[in-house]
Amino acid sequence: xxxxxxxxxxxxxxxxxxxxxxxxxxxxxxxxASIIMIIVIATEVVATYATNGxxxxxxxxxxxxxxxxxxxxxxxxxxxxxKQRMGLYIMAGILAIISFGPVAIVxxxxxxxxxxxxxxxxxxxxx
Numbered sequence: 001x002x003x004x005x006x007x008x009x010x011x012x013x014x015x016x017x018x019x020x021x022x023x024x025x026x027x028x029x030x031x032x033a034s035i036i037m038i039i040v041i042a043t044e045v046v047a048t049y050a051t052n053g054x055x056x057x058x059x060x061x062x063x064x065x066x067x068x069x070x071x072x073x074x075x076x077x078x079x080x081x082x083k084q085r086m087g088l089y090i091m092a093g094i095l096a097i098i099s100f101g102p103v104a105i106v107x108x109x110x111x112x113x114x115x116x117x118x119x120x121x122x123x124x125x126x127x
Contacts (some may be wrong), residue, residue, distance in 0.1 A: 026117040030077045030089065033110040037070050037096070040103045062099045069095035069104070073111055081121045089115035 024032075041063060048059045069092045076088030089111050096108030 026081075026085075026089065026114040026121060027077050029110055029114045029117065030073050030092075033107045033114075034070055034073055034077075037066060037073075037104065037107050040101060040107070041066050041070065044101065062101060065095050065099035066101065066104050069093075069099065069108070069111070073114075081118060081125060083122070086115045086118040086122070089118060 044059070044063050044066065048055055048063065072088050072095060073092035076085045076092065079085040079088070093108040093111035093115065096104045096111055099105075099108075
């Protein structure tokens with residue numbers, strides 16, 4: 001009986017998280033994901049410089065892809081709702097996924113989802 005009520009509580013929490021994500025607009029999602037991306041970039045930079053020996057080109061390219069993803073996403077959030085904004089969010093998502101960092105991949109998915117949300121916002125404006 002106790003286990004069943006715990007499952008119901010977990011399902012209600014998951015439902016609340018989904019509803020919370022659905023209630024946000026694309027700009028809010030990108031800003032929240034960008035804050036996390038800044039923390040991830042700072043962690044990667046510190047980890048890269050804390051290692052002994054030569055710095056690998058792979059690590060530098062990973063950090064560069066994350067920085068470019070962040071710049072593109074924040075540039076897109078400054079544009080009005082349009083196809084250019086959607087394109088920049090999708091480009092930022094692809095760049096974040098290319099960086100192959102585990103957290104960056106999740107943030108890339110959020111950027112791609114924001115691009116999808118912009119598509120819905122464009123359709124709402126047209127109607």
